[in-house]
């Protein structure tokens with residue numbers, strides 16, 4: 001009986017077949033070819049019709065043999081994502097794929113090799129029989145829930161709230177830390193573009209720093225609102241979100257937003273501005289492959305005078321001093337000149353806030369690049385902590401002073 005069981009076990013082990021699983025939160029992979037004998041898995045990001053760029057991919061692989069290695073090939077989605085637009089392959093081909101045994105800690109794979117056929121090949125070593133592989137370290141709506149629960153447990157004064165129910169019926173979660181009537185008011189949000197997971201990871205680093213003892217003085221007279229993921233629907237289904245139909249979240253800041261979460265953010269920000277004045281608005285993005293860490297500033301920066309000019313200038317100076325790991329932030333603003341018209345600029349969150357807040361308010365976006373093994377969960381987290389230190393230094397000078 002014992003021997004029979006042993007034989008059965010050996011037979012079963014030998015016949016373990018690879019299984020690609022993509023039907024989980026944030027999952028996305030269209031299998032082009034699965035050749036277990038040759039140890040090749042070839043995928044592309046699956047198109048989510050009308051849901052923006054097909055660049056994000058994330059899947060689970062089961063039935064692996066520990067100690068072996070396999071080749072993961074990644075190519076661009078060949079169908080157009082909008083009208084006749086087909087996304088260039090570079091957006092779905094980071095230098096390193098990211099792997100995880102437990103879904104919590106993520107490591108970069110060896111560097112991929114790009115073939116003449118525009119297919120990227122990564123050699124991946126297996127250390128477990130099942131693993132997760134993704135475009136980058138993910139941050140999902142369930143991670144938002146865990147993060148905000150952690151912060152709320154640490155800080156009794158924190159108040160979790162539902163920013164909105166999405167068009168898909170999902171909850172957009174937020175947290176407020178500090179007294180609603182505090183002398184300084186700050187709004188930080190991430191993931192208006194669902195695939196830019198690093199934006200949420202910077203936010204994660206920020207809010208953990210903000211909940212730490214180092215931020216004790218800052219918390220005493222500041223009220224921070226933090227939204228880890230704005231585009232929850234597209235994040236949940238592993239869609240890119242950028243250039244979604246009819247528009248993406250960061251082109252939706254109009255008089256009549258398409259997305260309930262944008263409308264709700266507008267209402268809350270207007271309310272903060274009316275009652276107390278908003279000091280700082282920061283939107284966290286993570287779009288450029290090899291971009292440095294930098295801030296997009298206001299288009300009118302060069303023409304600004306008085307308090308406005310002083311505040312934007314101080315912010316970038318203090319950021320340059322405080323945000324140094326894993327990359328130094330650029331010491332001067334960049335401007336989103338690729339957005340050509342004033343109308344479109346006004347529909348971006350930072351532009352809308354500038355138009356609806358006061359002369360003391362600064363409204364910026366923080367942009368991080370993603371194509372580096374240093375942009376790990378920890379690396380993004382350090383950037384977020386640096387952002388927190390910048391905020392502390394900035395508010396300690398009282399940006400409302402005349």
Ligand SMILES: [Zn+2]
Nearest residue numbers: 193285286287
């Ligand atoms: Zn973005």
